[in-house]
Amino acid sequence: MVDEPLTIKLDHRRLKQFMVDLMVGAGASLPNAECAADIHVEADLRGVGGQGLDYLPYTLASLERSLIDGHAEPEIVHRSPAAAVIDGRRGPGQVAAVAAVGLAAELAAAAGSATVAVRNSTDIFMIGYYAELLARSGNVGIVMTSGPPLVHPHGGTERLLSTNPIAFGFPTSGPDPYVFDMATSAVASWRVRQAAYEGVELPAGSGRGPDGAPTTDPVLIRQGAISPLCGHKGFGLALSLGLLCGPLTDSGIGPELAGWQASGETHTQGHLFIAINLQAFGSTARISSRATWYLDLLRSSARAPDMDGIRIPGERAFQRRRQQLGSSVEVLAASWTNLRPFADKYGIEVPAEFHGI
CATH class of the missing domain: 1.10.1530.10 (Malate/L-lactate/L-sulpholactate dehydrogenase, four-helix barrel)
Structure with missing residues (x-):
């Protein structure tokens, strides 16, 4: 240990x-x-x-x-005023994702909002980064992706769902946008892997072992399945995002993505990028400043006696980034x-x- x-x-x-x-x-x-x-x-x-x-x-x-x-270089295979489809051509997912961000922002600048689907892709990692890029370009950014089945449905034990993360970015008048990036599982898959390496237990409700019984042991969870976030609510959210990133993008879903890296099966990952241009709804400066006002209000609100304070999602990551850059x-x-x-x-x-x- x-x-x-x-x-x-x-x-x-x-x-x-x-x-x-x-x-x-x-x-x-x-x-x-x-x-x-x-x-x-x-x-x-x-x-x-x-x-x-x-x-x-x-x-x-x-x-x-x-x-x-x-x-591989991503290819735009369909384009309309407010929607597009990019074929990732089985290349690095990050390359297709950056291309999708640029295209979504370009379409949204003209149409007000735009949705770009990516198919035939691989892992894009840390999806909050792409939501941040959209937010920094004057858009509300919503990004979602699929992945291999690691999560059991609420009430079940089989790995049939991905952790199916979703990220949200909103411009502010401060140095950083508001960025929220979450998995729809009780714990992100990389945290399970890291906890297994460190030899530490995970919180109760994180997953089930190979026998189907609840466990906090990350090694057993890796052999079994991660649990959905908040029971049926996380299950429903994961299922919804899976449908958006799977059937809608003409990509794999659930068990179709099992063992892809090991076997090279035909089904690949899908991603969805949504950009909502602030200028289509009014003054970018006013909308951003209103968002900043509300975030400041939350930070300065009454602190619970058993808590250290109120931390806006994403702020700690930005703070750590600035510290490590320096x-x-x-x-x-x-x-x-x-x-x-x-x-x-x-x-x-x-x-x-x-x-x-």
Whole structure:
């Protein structure tokens, strides 16, 4: 058991270059590797380590086996004034997602609002990042995605649902927009993986073991299934988002996505991006300032006696990002252990901070 995970710190630019070199070594084009690395680094900067460097070995293995086409470029296969469909062509999901954000913002600028679906894609990671991009471009941003089945339906035990996250971004008059990013499961899958590594228990209600019984042991949950958030409410939300990212985008849903990375099955992930342009509803400055006023009101409202205070969702991630940009980004040392074979194979120059681990 590990009381505290061993971490190392390095400059975020060095971290990005290391990621880019590894992905190029595994078969990605330089532009695709840089785009994917941007999102992974952003995850580490914000403390979402399970979607940063720690996940990279899985991506490298998928690139090596051509489960992800590292040279694929997204293609717009349908476009109307307020809707579009992008074919990710089995490339890095981050590349298709960034393209979808740009297209959604472009369409919404003319139509007021727009929806862009992405099909034939792979994982896009940390979807709050894309909602943030939309918010910073003057839009309300709503982003959702699907994934492999890890969650049981309320009342059941089988893995039939994804954690199906959804993210919401809203412009403010401050330095950062309001960004809310949540999984529809009781706990995010990367947190289960990290808790298993750290040897710590998860909160009650997090999942069920292989025997179907409730458990807080992350190892047993990985063998069984994560529970939906708040019972039938999370189940209904996960199901709804699954339908939007699966059938609507002509992508896989539920068990159709099981084992995709291991077997290369035909069904791939779908994503949905919605942009609502503030100018279509009035003054961007006024709407943003009204949002800021309300967030300030919430922060300054009466604090519960058993709580430290009121923290707006997403604020802690922005604070950590600013802090680590000014110093160094912290990553798990165990991530390097899993990446060492790839670095040796590709002959990649390793940051000095990893030496001696």
